[in-house]
Amino acid sequence: MVTYLDAAAAPLRNTGQIRLYDEAAFEGMRKASQLTARCLDALVDMVKPGLPTNEIDRFVFEFGMDHGGLPATLNYRGFKKSTCTSINHVVCHGFPDDKPLREGDIVNIDVTFIVDGWHGDSSRMYPVGQIKRAAERLLEVTHESLMRGIAAVKPGARTGAIGHAIQSYAEAERCSVVRDFCGHGVGQIFHDSPNILHYGSPNEGVELRKGMIFTIEPMINLGRPHVKVLSDGWTAVTRDRSLSAQYEHSVGVTDNGCEIFTTSPAGLFAPGISV
DSSP: OOOEEEGGGSOSSOOSOEEEOOHHHHHHHHHHHHHHHHHHHHTTTTOOTTOBHHHHHHHHHHHHHHTTOEETTTTBTTBOSSSEEEETTEEEOOOOOSOBOOTTOEEEEEEEEEETTEEEEEEEEEEOSSOOHHHHHHHHHHHHHHHHHHHTOOTTOBHHHHHHHHHHHHHHTTOEEOOSOOEEEOSSSSSEEEEEOSSOOTTSSOBOOTTOEEEEOOEEESSOSOEEEOTTSSOEEETTOOOEEEOBEEEEEOSSSEEETTOOTTSOSSTTSOO
16 A cells, blocks of 8 residues: 655655655755756766776765765765766666776766755766767667656656656667666655656556656666676676666656756756767
């Protein structure tokens, strides 16, 4: 039995209940999410061959500190970095390090800033120099998968409609959808209910209601969908070493659709591909 409740009356922990937020909460999400989006915009000109991903991490930390945002991943469940950088066959949760990016790489940069208690969560793909057409196509398919998932959000629909929109498109494009990770409720809690699967049927899952806030963040592989987590307990990679890509927005359900909180103010959400 799914329970919905007024977010203002809910405890600050994931109880499995689904929070319904008011306009003041939406405004809090806009502020946090736009700081995240501005940071991701600023990284577009930085991401070049030779750049160590630790430099990306340092930039994200300093950008947050300079603008009143705390990186949510820093020391989250033992994660020691301010961002995740996932390169090529890394699906998600990659650790920044001193290894430089190389020409032709693709890298997902995942940033969440906490501003006044609200979590603005978003990630984007960045091409490193000139990338191969297969990689460019994967970015295009993944971005389109996200936008089709977002287009399925409206009151009365079910979360399965989001997953169905993503899965049906990605698989028709001969790509696969990672099933081991999903989107999630977000707001004053980093990871909250409900889970947002990126596959499924339109009549499955939780009913969407006005005031729900969550992420949609499909991970799409050029090869098979299977992943494994490395011994560090975080880094997830494709088992067949195929390329993987991910785009993520934080959204809130409105009267007749949804609001995307993490839109790029500079129009740079998908750099390097035509959208």
